[in-house]
Amino acid sequence: MNASQVKEMARKFGADLVGIAPISRFAGIPRQHHPASIFPQAKCMIVLARRIPRGTLRGVETGSEMENSYPAFGFYYLEDQYLAKTTYDLAIWFESQGFEAVPMFGYDVHETSRYEFGAPVAEGKPAPNVYVDYQFAAQAAGLGETGRHGLFLTPEFGTRQRFAMLLSDAELDADAVRELHFCDDCRACVAECPLGALPESGGEPQRELCQHCKNGAIETNFGRFNTIDRIAAACGRACLASLEKRGLLTKRFNHIFRDGKSSPWSVDYYGRKTVAAGEGAAK
Numbered sequence: 001m002n003a004s005q006v007k008e009m010a011r012k013f014g015a016d017l018v019g020i021a022p023i024s025r026f027a028g029i030p031r032q033h034h035p036a037s038i039f040p041q042a043k044c045m046i047v048l049a050r051r052i053p054r055g056t057l058r059g060v061e062t063g064s065e066m067e068n069s070y071p072a073f074g075f076y077y078l079e080d081q082y083l084a085k086t087t088y089d090l091a092i093w094f095e096s097q098g099f100e101a102v103p104m105f106g107y108d109v110h111e112t113s114r115y116e117f118g119a120p121v122a123e124g125k126p127a128p129n130v131y132v133d134y135q136f137a138a139q140a141a142g143l144g145e146t147g148r149h150g151l152f153l154t155p156e157f158g159t160r161q162r163f164a165m166l167l168s169d170a171e172l173d174a175d176a177v178r179e180l181h182f183c184d185d186c187r188a189c190v191a192e193c194p195l196g197a198l199p200e201s202g203g204e205p206q207r208e209l210c211q212h213c214k215n216g217a218i219e220t221n222f223g224r225f226n227t228i229d230r231i232a233a234a235c236g237r238a239c240l241a242s243l244e245k246r247g248l249l250t251k252r253f254n255h256i257f258r259d260g261k262s263s264p265w266s267v268d269y270y271g272r273k274t275v276a277a278g279e280g281a282a283k
Contacts, residue, residue: 001097003173006090010048013089014082017049017154017161019141019175026140029133031126032117033109035167038130039102043171046101047134047141048090050083052160052231054257057240060216060232061257063265070232071218079105079162087164099170106134106163110204111225134163142175145182148202149189149235153182156251158243159236182248192238194266194274205230214267234266 003020010018022044023036031037035045056074059065087103094101109131117127135152139145144154151159155178190198197209207228210217216232230236241258243249258264266274 001099001170001172003175006046006170006172009093010046010086010090013093014050014086015048015090016051017047017143017156019047019138019143020172021045021047021137021140021142022174025174025177026136029136032130033133034126034130035132035137037126038104038132039100039167039169041100041169042102042167043169044167044174045132045137045141046090046166046168046172047138047143047163048083048087048166049138049143049154049161049163050078050086051157051251052078052162054160054240054253057160057232057237057257061237061264066216070216074232075162075218075229083162083164087166091166094166094168094170097170099168101170102167104132104165104167106138106165107131107225108227109133111227115225132165132167134165137165138163140177142178144178145180147189147239148183148187149198149230149239150205151231151236151239153180153239153243155180155249158182158240158249159231160240182243186239186242186246188238188242189235192234192264192266194234194268198235205235209269212269214271234264238264 007018023042026034035042052074056070060070091101091103112131120127135146138152144152147153153159154161190200194215195209195213197206210228210230211219213233215234216237218229220227220229244256268274
């Protein structure tokens with residue numbers, strides 16, 4: 001079994017992106033988030049992604065449909081069913097080859113860290129549960145990098161993908177780490193956030209403001225650590241529009257996401273409209 005075979009099978013099972021990182025690239029990661037804390041014999045991390053259909057963002061972009069297409073096919077169904085099936089099938093294929101693979105969802109470690117962990121099962125071990133930072137893993141696997149808005153960006157889809165991981169004892173050739181320049185002097189996400197939740201100087205979004213975002217953000221339940229999903233929010237859509245406008249994505253469409261004929265709609269902290277919903281695409 002080699003890296004090419006793994007990628008071929010991952011795509012056969014529905015993955016749109018697949019990258020491989022050696023465990024050595026996780027050097028310096030705290031034990032509470034280190035993959036070796038879960039599987040000490042692991043040699044590599046395989047990171048999988050399935051794309052978010054651009055069409056799921058259309059109703060959010062126009063302000064006319066917020067509760068059907070994106071939450072289902074861009075988030076919950078995509079993550080819990082389609083991506084989960086891809087990850088499961090690849091894990092079973094690994095076992096058929098005589099190797100073990102630990103399937104994991106891509107949870108946000110910044111959100112998991114807000115909750116108390118259990119008691120370590122033995123002295124010197126991390127407390128359960130150990131969660132691997134999927135964004136770090138995806139970057140280590142050569143799939144892209146995190147933008148200044150905190151969303152992961154890939155050359156193929158920009159913000160439009162969801163990730164899962166497989167931790168394996170197979171020794172596979174790793175992918176090179178990519179260095180992107182998507183955020184160079186762009187600031188579209190900062191400019192279009194109506195709540196001012198993205199610091200001008202960079203850094204983590206202000207969660208207490210994102211919680212009140214009514215521009216396409218979704219606050220999840222405890223099962224997802226009350227993560228605030230912002231891919232369809234004003235910042236995520238502004239980023240996607242900017243990436244397409246600048247011609248930085250390899251996956252292209254007959255029409256760009258925003259045609260520049262009107263300004264994006266948005267509402268402020270209190271839900272007051274700053275631009276009328278339904279006016280459509282962005283500047």
